[in-house]
Amino acid sequence: MATTIRQVAAAAGVSIATASRALSGSDAVVASTKQRVLEVAQRLDYLPSRLGRSLATGTTGNVGVILPDVTNPFYTEFLAELESALGARDIGVLVGDSHETPELERRLIQRMATQVDQLVLASSRLDDGDVAQASARLPVLLANRMLGAETPAPATLRQVTIDVEPGFREAVHHLRELGHAAITYIDGPPQSWSGRQKARVLETVCGELSMPLTTVQLARPDFGGGRDAGARVLEGAPNTTAIIAFNDQVALGLLSALRERGLDVPGDVSVVGCDDSLPEGMAWPALTTVDSSSRMLGARAAAAILEPGAPQPGSVPTRLIVRASTGRSHTAGIANVAGREAKRIESASAPPPVEKRSVSRPHPPHH
Amino acid sequence: MATTIRQVAAAAGVSIATASRALSGSDAVVASTKQRVLEVAQRLDYLPSRLGRSLATGTTGNVGVILPDVTNPFYTEFLAELESALGARDIGVLVGDSHETPELERRLIQRMATQVDQLVLASSRLDDGDVAQASARLPVLLANRMLGAETPAPATLRQVTIDVEPGFREAVHHLRELGHAAITYIDGPPQSWSGRQKARVLETVCGELSMPLTTVQLARPDFGGGRDAGARVLEGAPNTTAIIAFNDQVALGLLSALRERGLDVPGDVSVVGCDDSLPEGMAWPALTTVDSSSRMLGARAAAAILEPGAPQPGSVPTRLIVRASTGRSHTAGIANVAGREAKRIESASAPPPVEKRSVSRPHPPHH
DNA sequence: ACGTCCCATGTAACCGGTTACATTCGACAC
DNA sequence: GTGTCGAATGTAACCGGTTACATGGGACGT
Numbered sequence: 001m002a003t004t005i006r007q008v009a010a011a012a013g014v015s016i017a018t019a020s021r022a023l024s025g026s027d028a029v030v031a032s033t034k035q036r037v038l039e040v041a042q043r044l045d046y047l048p049s050r051l052g053r054s055l056a057t058g059t060t061g062n063v064g065v066i067l068p069d070v071t072n073p074f075y076t077e078f079l080a081e082l083e084s085a086l087g088a089r090d091i092g093v094l095v096g097d098s099h100e101t102p103e104l105e106r107r108l109i110q111r112m113a114t115q116v117d118q119l120v121l122a123s124s125r126l127d128d129g130d131v132a133q134a135s136a137r138l139p140v141l142l143a144n145r146m147l148g149a150e151t152p153a154p155a156t157l158r159q160v161t162i163d164v165e166p167g168f169r170e171a172v173h174h175l176r177e178l179g180h181a182a183i184t185y186i187d188g189p190p191q192s193w194s195g196r197q198k199a200r201v202l203e204t205v206c207g208e209l210s211m212p213l214t215t216v217q218l219a220r221p222d223f224g225g226g227r228d229a230g231a232r233v234l235e236g237a238p239n240t241t242a243i244i245a246f247n248d249q250v251a252l253g254l255l256s257a258l259r260e261r262g263l264d265v266p267g268d269v270s271v272v273g274c275d276d277s278l279p280e281g282m283a284w285p286a287l288t289t290v291d292s293s294s295r296m297l298g299a300r301a302a303a304a305i306l307e308p309g310a311p312q313p314g315s316v317p318t319r320l321i322v323r324a325s326t327g328r329s330h331t332a333g334i335a336n337v338a339g340r341e342a343k344r345i346e347s348a349s350a351p352p353p354v355e356k357r358s359v360s361r362p363h364p365p366h367h
Numbered sequence: 368m369a370t371t372i373r374q375v376a377a378a379a380g381v382s383i384a385t386a387s388r389a390l391s392g393s394d395a396v397v398a399s400t401k402q403r404v405l406e407v408a409q410r411l412d413y414l415p416s417r418l419g420r421s422l423a424t425g426t427t428g429n430v431g432v433i434l435p436d437v438t439n440p441f442y443t444e445f446l447a448e449l450e451s452a453l454g455a456r457d458i459g460v461l462v463g464d465s466h467e468t469p470e471l472e473r474r475l476i477q478r479m480a481t482q483v484d485q486l487v488l489a490s491s492r493l494d495d496g497d498v499a500q501a502s503a504r505l506p507v508l509l510a511n512r513m514l515g516a517e518t519p520a521p522a523t524l525r526q527v528t529i530d531v532e533p534g535f536r537e538a539v540h541h542l543r544e545l546g547h548a549a550i551t552y553i554d555g556p557p558q559s560w561s562g563r564q565k566a567r568v569l570e571t572v573c574g575e576l577s578m579p580l581t582t583v584q585l586a587r588p589d590f591g592g593g594r595d596a597g598a599r600v601l602e603g604a605p606n607t608t609a610i611i612a613f614n615d616q617v618a619l620g621l622l623s624a625l626r627e628r629g630l631d632v633p634g635d636v637s638v639v640g641c642d643d644s645l646p647e648g649m650a651w652p653a654l655t656t657v658d659s660s661s662r663m664l665g666a667r668a669a670a671a672i673l674e675p676g677a678p679q680p681g682s683v684p685t686r687l688i689v690r691a692s693t694g695r696s697h698t699a700g701i702a703n704v705a706g707r708e709a710k711r712i713e714s715a716s717a718p719p720p721v722e723k724r725s726v727s728r729p730h731p732p733h734h
Numbered sequence: 735a736c737g738t739c740c741c742a743t744g745t746a747a748c749c750g751g752t753t754a755c756a757t758t759c760g761a762c763a764c
Numbered sequence: 765g766t767g768t769c770g771a772a773t774g775t776a777a778c779c780g781g782t783t784a785c786a787t788g789g790g791a792c793g794t
Contacts, residue, residue, distance in 0.1 A: 005750065005751060016751085028772065029772070030771085030773090050751095051422050051750070052422060052779095053752075055422055055750075056779055057779085070446055076438050083463070090478060092463075093463070094429070114780095115418055115429075257648070259651065282590055282619070284623070384743070391782080395742065395743090397743090415780085416779090416780050417781095422779090422781070423781045737794090738793085745785085746783100746785090749781090749782090752778085753778090754777085755774105757773085760770095761770095762769090
């Protein structure tokens with residue numbers, strides 16, 4: 001059994017109250033006694049029980065963090081930032097993966113509710129009512145999500161968000177200036193609040209500019225989802241020249257689908273991502289993206305937790321970062337590839353481009 | 368304040384002992400009473416305190432998981448698997464990121480020690496002594512790490528590992544059969560046990576086959592690290608034709624560095640990754656890799672935790688998955704690219720390959 | 735009718751801390 | 765010398781559960 005404060009007190013020849021005071025820093029306890037208690041504690045390898053302390057003080061020193069998918073870099077970076085900032089203040093993090101489902105999320109909340117001081121729900125898939133209910137039990141911080149205007153926000157509910165408006169507006173204007181006539185948006189999962197925000201901005205801006213907007217829904221906002229969506233878009237709408245993706249992972253999957261079909265980015269299709277989450281060189285060509293930073297969101301969340309009295313924090317602004325995946329469209333879109341392909345094959349002598357050759361080589365299925 | 372069991376007991380007209388029995392499932396309490404207690408609990412929205420329960424029972428229902436980097440997909444997948452399996456049994460997960468440093472890891476252990484039943488240290492950066500010390504305090508599960516043979520393993524210490532031997536052996540033989548004369552290994556961080564394992568196997572096998580082996584050390588085993596290492600290798604040893612990377616992220620970075628310099632994979636250089644962690648299409652060309660699965664490691668870790676009595680689990684086996692990033696070397700190595708480049712430009716008429724053109728286009732620095 | 739036994743329930747101690755309040759003791763003023 | 769005051773320390777209640785043990789009453793056997 002681990003050593004308790006009573007053992008320390010006994011060994012130091014003081015009462016547990018005195019031992020407690022000596023150990024929990026500087027209360028009114030004379031220096032010599034304090035010294036003695038600390039020495040004994042050290043010698044007995046005493047480590048105060050967080051459980052005992054929590055029960056007595058009513059504060060646990062932990063926060064719970066619930067994410068839709070721990071595997072997704074967006075949340076992973078959010079979590080990394082949050083954990084670091086809280087850890088520096090010796091606050092522990094209980095983490096839960098809701099696998100994008102409200103049921104699991106509710107269950108995780110139940111499990112965490114009595115052992116954390118506060119809950120952080122990132123991109124919560126709960127409906128407004130459930131969120132309100134949770135925040136009736138303990139303070140809740142919504143990250144990347146806001147309650148609808150009609151739901152009265154409880155006093156214990158705070159929200160940190162990313163304002164995607166400027167970044168997505170810029171993206172549409174950028175594509176338009178490059179000569180693209182229409183835009184396809186690959187949206188996130190239907191429960192995603194941020195996905196709805198992005199869609200809403202795109203609708204507005206495309207409306208203003210009289211550009212047609214096509215939206216494609218996605219089940220999982222990851223690489224595989226992006227690949228699937230890419231394939232669907234290419235088949236359903238071969239004239240597409242400009243695609244905006246829900247996030248960088250989806251954009252990456254999209255790039256992969258395009259490359260596999262021999263399409264050039266940005267020659268044939270321009271692609272815009274979101275999050276600016278990729279290290280340099282990860283995307284090919286380098287991805288034009290909206291810097292909807294989850295790290296910054298994590299930092300804001302940490303700040304909101306560490307300064308409970310602070311005013312409702314504003315939302316993180318965004319902007320467009322132009323790199324190499326967007327450009328002037330020099331074909332009439334995807335439909336033209338077949339023709340160009342034929343032309344290339346005609347001009348026999350030159351070695352076929354390496355990339356093309358690799359495309360056709362079959363390789364074993366993954367997993 | 369949250370409702371407690373005493374309030375439930377009072378409202379149901381029973382003692383707290385009876386209430387506790389009724390609530391904690393099926394003890395010897397008559398059906399009608401049990402029914403009544405449960406109804407009252409429901410009505411009062413009662414949620415039993417994990418803290419109280421933990422203190423009373425001496426078991427918390429939580430495990431602590433410490434990772435060197437929550438942002439690294441290897442650990443992220445490990446964590447996802449572990450969290451899912453434990454969550455299904457209503458076990459909570461406290462997570463900590465050691466940022467690859469022993470100091471932080473020790474601090475995290477201190478914080479977690481009194482509020483978890485067990486600790487999972489993934490690729491622990493602690494030395495053997497510190498690990499032994501931690502496992503004197505509470506049960507510890509080492510994942511992807513083993514204590515040295517000379518350190519006596521405490522009874523509360525278990526280990527789950529990946530046996531990289533077969534996979535890496537296969538990789539070397541595979542490369543040899545493709546005609547590669549020498550191998551370069553891009554190793555992980557120096558504190559990494561699994562890195563040392565991989566290096567050791569490569570040394571052995573290359574020794575057996577009399578193939579020269581060059582090892583390059585890496586600070587951070589991620590995409591950026593792989594890119595840097597790639598650049599170093601290309602400059603220092605231009606004749607390199609076969610590279611094995613510590614993990615898939617490093618391999619991805621390497622591919623990026625090679626592509627940026629106009630090198631063809633596998634025409635000029637063959638690349639082997641490790642982990643099989645990439646979704647289909649993520650690497651271009653599809654990456655030949657050793658399936659050192661962190662998901663499976665996570666599953667084993669979960670099993671070891673859920674079945675405490677089970678025998679010391681064996682290590683996860685590995686094998687080589689051959690895809691498109693390895694092939695017969697048709698140049699004498701990197702050094703020849705300059706010459707080939709010149710030759711291409713000579714044969715004027717054919718359009719330069721798309722990828723090549725993109726390489727030379729400058730784009731703004733990332734971040 | 736009485737003793738025995740068992741089952742449902744209650745009482746109270748306990749887990750490991752914190753802290754309000756009580757107690758003790760020395761210093762100082764008169 | 766004695767009363768007062770305050771600082772250092774001790775006593776005990778409390779946080780919210782669990783559980784060993786005590787208690788009481790009904791069923792059953794003789």
